[in-house]
Amino acid sequence: MKVLTANRLDDGAVVYIGKAAPWVEDLASALVAVDVGAEGQLTETAATAVKARLVVGAYLMPVTVEDGRILPASVRERIRAAGPSNRPDLGKQAPAPALPR
Amino acid sequence: MKLVKNASAVADDWTHVADDDELPEGKAVVVSLARFRADRDKLVGRNAPLGLRLKSNEAPSSVAEDLGRIALVALEFPIFRDGRGYSHAVQLRQRFGFDGEIRAVGDVLWDQIPHMIRCGIDGFEVGDDFPLAAFEEARTVFTRHYQPDVTGQPTILELRHG
Amino acid sequence: MYRYDEFDQQAVDERVAQFRGQxxxxxKGELTEDQFKPLRLMNGLYLQLHAYMLRVAIPYGTLSPRQMRMLAHVARKYDKGYGHFTTRQNIQYNWPRLVDTPDILADLATVEMHGIQTSGNCIRNVTSxxxxGVAAxxxxDPRPWCEIIRQWSSFHPEFSYLPRKFKIAVTGSEHDRAxxxxxxxxxxxxxxxxxxxxFEFWIGGGMGRTPIIAKKIRDFVPKADLLDYATACLRVYNELGRRDNIYKARIKILVHEMGLEKYSALVDEEFARSQGTVKLxxxxxxxxxxxxxxxxYxxxxxxxxxxxxxxxEDKGFRTFVRTNVHAHKVPGYAIVSVSLKAPGVAPGDASADQMDxxxxxxxxxxxxxxxxxxxxNLVLPNVKLDDLYTVWKQLSAAGLGSANIGLISDIICCPGLDYCDLANARSIPIADELQQRFADLERQYAIGSLKIKMSGCINACGHxxxxxxxxxxxxxxGKELYQLQLGGSGAEDASIGQITGAGFPPERIVGAVETVIETYLxxxxxxxxxxxxxxxxxxxxxxxxxxYEAR
Incomplete structure (x- = not known):
């Protein structure tokens, strides 16, 4: 099983091709390709987005799905999906800033 | 493909001749180093200007004695990362006093042009859609330079002391 | 300290404008990522795991308070409130947006700073x-020569697309801290x-996949020839350095494969031809x-x-003086090292408030x-003995009072897989665990002078x-593993460490270091x-x- 990931061009943020939207920041919302055909579709979508200068460095990454949760296979992708492991206050794992009242 | 000199597209009088093609009668030709070595006497004996095309691993020093018979050296930049051509251009100008055209061919990028000019390259073969604005910018992007170059402009170090 | 004149300022300002255009x-899509990459790299901009990373040069490691405040400003305004001081006298910001980088560089240019040639296959930020200037x-003082090299190497038309990166370091002392x-x-x-x-010239040293100690190529290059001789060294490398394999492209491989004698002869020939070209x-x-x-003073x-x-009177101060205070050439003054190796903080990281x-x-x-x-680490080079206590108190108040310079917890550590796109394994959490394991300062003193250096990949940024x-x-x-090397030194007695044997998984590497320490004791x-x-x-x-035998 694979998810397509890239970095957004203008700010470098880690993004994934999502189920509902073309590029999402949260791995939980990513679209999981379960066969070669689906992977091909993701790769095509990504190539278009690279051409359109939305993202750079797109590639497929292996994942597993456990109890509905998408888990990256590699340490590298786990860190990309969360943020630096020494700074839980930074990156995607960081608590969302409080909404202004 | 177009030829750019002095920031303008100009007509190219030169014909690149492949190693196994006939030499066109009376025309200025550019040949590879391999062809030059194989046909040297015939090539220098022709009654037309001779150009030499050097791959990035072919140093001008290997044809030092013949440079007087050569009117154009085309330096190949197979990929923009391959910077040997810069040193080769500097050597042609400074070490061998070559005063013919030095032409950059291959993977030439917008932002490399200022460096190429400073190393002595004065002709550029680029794609038809390559913007001429790049050549205009190359003249103005840096007003002064720290290093001496083949253009002979005074360096910042010299300007500081009149 | 050096101050830019109108020419220096103009060159850096023009570079910012050029980069803004790029x-x-x-x-706009006029450059592909492949074409843009070398341009952004030559301005210090990488794309890392989580975001872009901007590396800013601190040429030969000298910084004014005004410049340091600008580094803090950049951390606050464009990043997440901190920066990472690297192993090559640079600072890295881990979260800038591409669209902001021209503005960041413009802000830096107002205090005579830049990211020029902090990456790319060019002559990198010169270190020292x-x-x-203050060492007994x-x-x-080597810094004037560093500044001359900085200027000469900036936007060098011939040496911006070398086979690989090129690093120059200069020292003025017998004891090599560079x-x-x-x-x-x-x-x-x-x-x-x-x-x-x-100048005594050493050539072809480096770390990475194939570590090699530099060889002495000249005992004495007269000062007028400094730049011509360096040009000759670079020109021979640019022509003959390998471009077929990125791991063999550094000059160390050329000199190693060709032999010092032959390389040196080619440099001499080139130098004889071009001597007098670069007027100094x-x-x-x-x-x-x-x-x-x-x-x-x-x-x-x-x-x-x-x-x-x-x-x-004060044991804490006494401890600090023992490790962090060094002899100054001027009576009544001292050099103070400011440790960026506090427990729980990634080695080299400093917050914007700490910078201020x-x-x-x-x-x-x-x-x-x-x-x-x-x-x-940071250094306060000119502190009066009379002021040392106050300085220590103020540093401590800012969380910068760690008294561990040169000890086991003063670890050099690259960002590793927590940030870096090239890394294969994490290094920061291992450094953190080592610092915890050896947290007892008495124990650190008992162990004495010890330099642990750690890299998260073969590129060896962590030395x-x-x-x-x-x-x-x-x-x-797919699993992180840590190899151990012993006996290396980067000082005047330089040596390359020997690998002990099979690597250790993350949960055992700190124990392995402890075994080494116990064995040493x-x-x-x-x-x-x-x-x-x-x-x-x-x-x-x-x-x-x-x-290994106890296993």
Missing amino acids: VGRRL DPFS GEVE AIKLHDIGIRVVRNAAGETG PDAEIARIQAYFAPPA ETLPATSTAFEARRF AVADIAERYSLDELRVTHEQ HHVGHIGILGVDKH SLRHGDAETFLDCYRRVGLAPFKAAL
């Missing part, structure tokens, strides 16, 4: 001894019998040297009663000057090859024998036995 062309026993023998060109300022200044007028040398004239007694009293705090301290107590070190204890993180079948000849001396005396075998 970013604009990238965003962090104690330049120095031949000459690791010159691990650089592509290492330069030591020397004097000849006639008392003239010149005496007036220009004098102009630049004038900026590095010693600051207005007060005439002070060599000792300070206030300082001695404080040292006697240290800038204030430098302004008030260090004659307006700061240094950064390749060991990822693991020259750590007394080196740790290299690798990826083995059991083998050493008295408290004065350092780990490195002991290792050089007894060799790898007893450590290997302790690490």
